Amino acid sequence: MSVSLIRRIATPKKALTTAAVAAATAGIALTSVPAQAATPTSATDAKTIAHQMIPDAAQFNAFSHIVERESGWNIHATNASSGAYGLVQALPASKMSSAGTDWKTNPETQIKWGLDYMNSRYGSPAAAWKFWQANGWY
Known part of the structure; x- marks a missing residue:
């Protein structure tokens, strides 16, 4: 039994137990692989999501201009002095x-x-x- 086959087995306990016993019998060491985060976090991912949520081009462009200036599309952006956070710099x-x-x-x-x-x-x-263009904030 190959390691790649074992990794493709779904999570039911019986299937995992069977695979582990088969692997141990064959002398194969099993290792756990950390799960990948399901939430997209890159700027490209965030822009794609925003574009899907804002189908109107003019409204998306306006939203994008604000987010670019507020956070650079970084979902974890934090303003050290105010504590504003995220794409749109919510405060609090x-x-x-x-x-x-x-x-x-x-x-x-x-x-x-x-x-x-x-x-x-x-x-x-x-x-x-x-408003942002006139005031440098929104």
């Missing part, structure tokens, strides 16, 4: 919890919160961008 950061409990690590949750904020405060991302 914990406000994003209203969009989901995974607000610290999930770009989709941060984008949802940012869109809700821009729409409720300014009417749209484009209006928020216009």
Whole structure:
């Protein structure tokens, strides 16, 4: 039995036990492999998610301009002096919890919160961008 076959076996305990016994019998050492994070975290991933959530090109571009200046599309961006956090630099950061409990690590949750904020405060991302251009903040 090859190691690659063992790694492809699903998580049911019986299947794992059978594979482990077979591997031990064949003299193969099993090692655990850490699970990969399911939440995308790269800037490209975040932009793709935002583009899916904001299909209107003008609104996406406005949102993107703000996020680029606020965080550089880094979901973990933290302002050392104010504590603002995430793609849209929420302050306090914990406000994003209203969009989901995974607000610290999930770009989709941060984008949802940012869109809700821009729409409720300014009417749209484009209006928020216009304000940002005039004031250097939003």
